[in-house]
Amino acid sequence: QVQLVESGGGVVQPGRSLRLSCAASGFSFSNYAIHWARQAPGKGLEWVAVISHDGSYKHNADSVKGRVAISRDNAKNTVYLQMNSLRPEDTAIYYCARDLVSSGGFYFDYWGQGILVTISS
Amino acid sequence: DIQMTQSPSILSASVGDRVSITCRASHDLNNYLAWYQHKPGKAPKLLIYKASTLETGVPSRFSGSGSGTEFTLTISSLQPDDFATYFCQQYNTYWTFGQGTTVDIK
Numbered sequence: 001q002v003q004l005v006e007s008g009g010g011v012v013q014p015g016r017s018l019r020l021s022c023a024a025s026g027f028s029f030s031n032y033a034i035h036w037a038r039q040a041p042g043k044g045l046e047w048v049a050v051i052s053h054d055g056s057y058k059h060n061a062d063s064v065k066g067r068v069a070i071s072r073d074n075a076k077n078t079v080y081l082q083m084n085s086l087r088p089e090d091t092a093i094y095y096c097a098r099d100l101v102s103s104g105g106f107y108f109d110y111w112g113q114g115i116l117v118t119i120s121s
Numbered sequence: 122d123i124q125m126t127q128s129p130s131i132l133s134a135s136v137g138d139r140v141s142i143t144c145r146a147s148h149d150l151n152n153y154l155a156w157y158q159h160k161p162g163k164a165p166k167l168l169i170y171k172a173s174t175l176e177t178g179v180p181s182r183f184s185g186s187g188s189g190t191e192f193t194l195t196i197s198s199l200q201p202d203d204f205a206t207y208f209c210q211q212y213n214t215y216w217t218f219g220q221g222t223t224v225d226i227k
Contacts, residue, residue: 044218106212107167109176
């Protein structure tokens with residue numbers, strides 16, 4: 001069955017960097033776009049970034065522009081979210097999710113369970 | 122940016138009740154609206170896409186309606202497994218989510 005498993009979260013000091021991973025299984029990974037979304041404590045979900053099936057298209061939310069980079073390794077069935085210059089407001093549960101299509105432009109048909117990232121000194 | 126306003130934020134109901142949740146968009150979504158169910162510690166689950174199309178395997182007590190900027194998720198007869206948080210998502214222009222509605226036991 002389709003599985004997405006996030007890892008790499010934890011407690012990080014403000015200003016530092018963190019790389020999250022999303023390991024996929026149960027489907028032909030290289031055929032699908034993948035997204036990252038996050039949910040801060042007490043807030044609604046916020047879309048963060050998307051990468052197309054082959055990595056040729058990437059797009060970030062304005063709230064993280066310049067601080068976040070999404071990438072993927074289709075040989076490892078993994079998508080990464082590199083987050084730099086972390087701020088307390090980046091504290092959230094981060095989810096990866098599969099887009100319905102390869103280019104990324106539809107809804108998310110599968111999600112991971114999420115990983116907690118806490119930015120605190 | 123498209124803003125999504127979801128209401129209510131909390132809905133208290135009993136097993137067997139008919140419940141409805143609304144999402145309003147700041148722009149016409151061309152029906153590119155999805156609904157999800159989310160339980161604590163679990164992966165969100167897709168229920169409905171294109172405003173009213175039921176995802177395979179989702180019970181028929183769930184339905185979606187609406188068009189343009191106003192959309193509704195209805196559960197016709199609430200079951201014990203349905204107590205959860207529900208949120209909408211627009212995918213007409215990038216992606217934006219509603220704030221979520223927690224359905225809890227009355």
